[in-house]
Amino acid sequence: MISKYWAVFKISWEQGLVYRLNFTLWRVRSVLQLLLVYFIWWTVFQSQTQVFGYTQSSILTYIMVAALIRAVILSSRAIDIAGHINEGSVVNFLVKPLGFVRYYFSRDLADKLLNISFVLVEIILLITILKPPIIYQQDPLILLLFVMSASLGLLLYFAIAFIIGMLAFWVESAWGPLFLVTIILEGFGGGLFPIDILPRILTDTLLLTPFPYLIYFPSRIYLGTLPPAEIIKGFIILSFWILVSLLLILKILDAGLKRYTAYGN
Amino acid sequence: MPPVILVKNLKKYYQVNQKEPGFWGSVKSLFYRKYYEVKAVDNISFEIDEGELVGFIGPNGAGKTTTLKVLSGLLYSTSGQVSVLGFEPFKRQTAFQKQFTLIMGQKNQLWWDLPAWESFILNKEIYEIDDGQFKKVIKQLSEMLEIEDILKIQVRKLSLGQRMKCELVAALLHSPRVLFLDEPTIGLDVVAQKNMRDFIREYNKMFNATIILTSHYMGDVQQLTKRVIIIDQGKIIYDGLLKNIVEKFSSHKVIKVDFESEVEKKQLESIGQVKEFTRLHAVIDVPYNETAKRSGRLLNKFHVADLTIEDPQIEDIIRQVFSSGV
Ligand SMILES: Nc1ncnc2c1ncn2[C@@H]1O[C@H](COP(=O)(O)OP(=O)(O)O)[C@@H](O)[C@H]1O
Numbered sequence: 356m357i358s359k360y361w362a363v364f365k366i367s368w369e370q371g372l373v374y375r376l377n378f379t380l381w382r383v384r385s386v387l388q389l390l391l392v393y394f395i396w397w398t399v400f401q402s403q404t405q406v407f408g409y410t411q412s413s414i415l416t417y418i419m420v421a422a423l424i425r426a427v428i429l430s431s432r433a434i435d436i437a438g439h440i441n442e443g444s445v446v447n448f449l450v451k452p453l454g455f456v457r458y459y460f461s462r463d464l465a466d467k468l469l470n471i472s473f474v475l476v477e478i479i480l481l482i483t484i485l486k487p488p489i490i491y492q493q494d495p496l497i498l499l500l501f502v503m504s505a506s507l508g509l510l511l512y513f514a515i516a517f518i519i520g521m522l523a524f525w526v527e528s529a530w531g532p533l534f535l536v537t538i539i540l541e542g543f544g545g546g547l548f549p550i551d552i553l554p555r556i557l558t559d560t561l562l563l564t565p566f567p568y569l570i571y572f573p574s575r576i577y578l579g580t581l582p583p584a585e586i587i588k589g590f591i592i593l594s595f596w597i598l599v600s601l602l603l604i605l606k607i608l609d610a611g612l613k614r615y616t617a618y619g620n
Numbered sequence: 621m622p623p624v625i626l627v628k629n630l631k632k633y634y635q636v637n638q639k640e641p642g643f644w645g646s647v648k649s650l651f652y653r654k655y656y657e658v659k660a661v662d663n664i665s666f667e668i669d670e671g672e673l674v675g676f677i678g679p680n681g682a683g684k685t686t687t688l689k690v691l692s693g694l695l696y697s698t699s700g701q702v703s704v705l706g707f708e709p710f711k712r713q714t715a716f717q718k719q720f721t722l723i724m725g726q727k728n729q730l731w732w733d734l735p736a737w738e739s740f741i742l743n744k745e746i747y748e749i750d751d752g753q754f755k756k757v758i759k760q761l762s763e764m765l766e767i768e769d770i771l772k773i774q775v776r777k778l779s780l781g782q783r784m785k786c787e788l789v790a791a792l793l794h795s796p797r798v799l800f801l802d803e804p805t806i807g808l809d810v811v812a813q814k815n816m817r818d819f820i821r822e823y824n825k826m827f828n829a830t831i832i833l834t835s836h837y838m839g840d841v842q843q844l845t846k847r848v849i850i851i852d853q854g855k856i857i858y859d860g861l862l863k864n865i866v867e868k869f870s871s872h873k874v875i876k877v878d879f880e881s882e883v884e885k886k887q888l889e890s891i892g893q894v895k896e897f898t899r900l901h902a903v904i905d906v907p908y909n910e911t912a913k914r915s916g917r918l919l920n921k922f923h924v925a926d927l928t929i930e931d932p933q934i935e936d937i938i939r940q941v942f943s944s945g946v
């Protein structure tokens with residue numbers, strides 16, 4: 356049973372390697388973005404030692420960790436489903452004994468693994484060159500919580516992207532909504548700055564939405580300064596959103612397939 | 621034995637959202653939708669037995685693809701009964717999916733950027749085919765199709781004919797008992813078309829597979845199938861032996877003749893209806909029951925170098941069926 360999806364994983368991995376150029380460009384873009392954000396913060400700290408309660412080393416660490424998490428989370432193939440629906444190749448999966456969600460998740464993981472291996476190299480290189488005052492988290496509990504929250508965030512993003520991809524069952528293009536989510540994610544997901552530098556009320560509101568749990572939450576946990584109560588609260592909200600989105604996936608997939616099989620494409 | 625495929629009073633009506641043109645049209649359609657119905661398949665019934673190879677023919681838009689999609693479980697029917705191998709297709713049960721395949725001439729399942737081999741491996745896992753069986757089937761199919769040496773080449777670098785062959789292998793790896801082939805020869809050159817037909821015929825014989833083949837090329841049907849189902853505007857207008865319909869609508873035969881010396885077109889008009897003429901060659905339609913008499917007259921009156929008598933082209937017959945009904 357699992358070997359089906361292992362095979363999907365492997366072929367996606369090979370496919371990923373074929374698009375080396377695209378992939379390299381995507382990685383270059385990520386590195387440039389990381390450098391940009393890094394130097395903005397670097398400049399901010401030239402004149403002061405504390406900004407919004409963050410020290411230079413904690414913010415630079417945050418940026419690095421967030422870049423790592425971005426690479427893992429945003430490298431999602433779930434949105435491909437939209438193209439597959441539009442061009443009709445979704446037929447290929449529908450006539451085969453293959454789980455729809457599991458299929459795309461396997462492809463997702465392959466893509467993530469590819470990205471992780473690259474981003475690790477990039478970050479190590481950057482650290483060697485820039486020698487930033489990075490915090491090396493050594494508390495095993497915090498590291499465990501970090502990995503857990505990042506994995507759950509990965510699941511959550513997959514679910515969100517999958518849901519948006521499935522919009523193609525109803526509308527011609529799902530790129531609009533995806534673009535919107537990407538923007539929100541960059542801004543309020545914590546990819547560019549930790550969201551708790553925003554006014555308190557805004558941060559608190561954002562923390563009720565799913566977005567900060569994708570990048571901000573795990574990165575913030577890594578720093579090790581998040582009070583236990585907030586970590587627990589975060590995990591509860593995160594689990595809630597995952598549950599909601601998984602339920603939504605099933606519902607929407609069901610409705611989408613119903614529509615698809617009723618209307619054709 | 622119950623029929624492998626059973627279709628009874630099947631209807632498939634598409635609801636189509638009538639969009640008004642322009643931006644305001646699409647805004648309006650968000651709130652207020654007008655639907656109209658397309659009767660793609662309109663009350664058809666047929667049965668197909670194990671091992672039959674049936675041609676499903678009709679002009680574009682007749683409802684062929686729609687029927688195959690219903691049979692494959694990709695579309696819910698509007699009403700009627702459909703059963704394939706005893707399964708209701710739309711339930712998309714694994715046991716059913718492991719026993720049929722759908723090949724659409726214009727769609728592909730191979731991973732474009734990788735060698736076909738990789739896609740085969742993937743299907744092996746998806747259909748849970750064991751190693752021995754996998755090797756056996758690959759060997760058998762790739763010998764039949766003569767593609768042993770292209771399996772490791774990136775699919776995008778193959779010719780359309782080669783790619784289609786690989787598509788076939790991918791679609792047949794799990795040794796399906798039922799094959800739905802939707803316009804499998806579309807876009808192929810003459811040689812590739814012939815290869816494809818030969819393969820389908822051979823596959824049908826070798827594995828006793830039940831096959832429905834849709835086409836709007838008569839050539840496919842003429843050379844492959846005994847039984848044809850002719851569909852037009854969602855309705856079946858003929859279901860039976862190809863031979864019978866050819867006979868029924870063969871009101872005439874076609875005489876093709878080469879002359880030793882030049883003749884005048886006028887002289888030939890007493891023989892029959894002259895369809896083609898070039899002083900040394902002519903194609904003449906003659907009434908069916910006068911074939912012997914007229915060809916005799918032709919041989920007597922002219923210096924004939926060569927003469928053949930043929931049935932009319934099947935395209936012509938089908939055109940007659942469509943215009944006059946059966
Ligand atoms: N998804 C769809 N929505 C609305 N109409 C459709 C859809 N698919 C096919 N049709 C219409 O149904 C009819 C039958 O189409 P199809 O089954 O594709 O015919 P064929 O395969 O014989 O060319 C055509 O009139 C076609 O325009």
Ligand SMILES: [Mg+2]
Nearest residue numbers: 681684685686
């Ligand atoms: Mg068609």
